[in-house]
Amino acid sequence: MVGTGARAPVEWSPVEIEEIGEAVSRAPSVHNSRPWSLTLERRTAVLREDPAMRMQHDPEGRDQRISCGAALMNMVLAVRSLGWSAKVELGASGGLVSAAVTVGEPADPSPREATWARAIPQRRSHRQPFSDRPVPELLREKIWDAAAGTRCGGRWINADAEAAEVGGMLSRSATAFQADAGYTRELAEWATPEGKRLRTESEGLRGLAAAGLTAMTTSLPDGSVLARVLREEAVLLVGTRGDRAIDHLRAGQAVERAWLEATSSGLSVSMMTQPLHVGEVRTGLADRLGTSLIPQVIMRFGYPKS
Helix, strand or coil, X not given: CCCCCCCCCCCCCHHHHHHHHHHHHCCCCHHHCCCEEEEEECCEXXXXXXXXXXXXXXXXXXXXXXXXXXXXXXXXXXXXXXXXXEEEEEEEECCEEEEEEEEEEECCCCHHHHHHHHHHHHCCECCCCECCCCCCHHHHHHHHXXXXXXXXXXXXXXXXXXXXXXXXXXXXXXXXXXXXXXXXHXXXXXXXXXXXXXXXXXXXXXHHHHHHCCCCCCCCCCHHHXXXXXXXXXXXXXXXXXXXXXXXXXXXXXXXXXXXXHHHCCCEEEEECHHHHCHHHHHHHHHHHCCCCEEEEEEEEXXXXX
């Protein structure tokens, strides 16, 4: 930790470069593609969206920009945990986003920032069913508060009527994607940075996870099954006030804050964006839930099975 009387050095130290790079690499991203580049010059870290990583099923790049937002959140937390204030500037040009984090004066992280930073190495995607243990209301409130930010926030899916409506929409979305030969071909061809084929990863999924990553061989649950799972799990819709490129960056930051808050409290988490690529699902969710937020991500929270 940097003392309050220290002066900011002109260049990044090797330790700082390693910690920032490691934090960014651990951010959640669409199909684990890590669609960004990271540059550290003098005392500014710059994250840029990589157009070469754009996927066929994400033609507008929304998922990619959300991924960049999550990486940006980790980058900010890394800088703060190193003991520096952080000035963040968001940019968008030619349909691509960027973000610059410039180090300021020495400043200790807040207790919450420190907790989130410690949770970064523990964060994982959990696409399997959760245990029957419910997520306490107080913890739901903390996750909701973590997701809240500039022009973005969350909305829990709560009532039985909401679960039924949303379950039906997710079922229709999954059916549409399973029938999309181009999408299923992309899953079959795409490999994560770890070398795992996404089609193989999707074959054994059940419940909401199956609706969130649907391949040709995925066993699809019907709407009533999804409605039951929605009532049993803690499901948060993360949305934004606008739908510009920078709004997608902000959505990614909100997702990562909520994810790290949950991880630090012992919860497992996964996120879905695939259903929101179906226009009627994206608009239908906002209408059925009575929210002014534009849906960007669906997140699942729960305790892992022992």
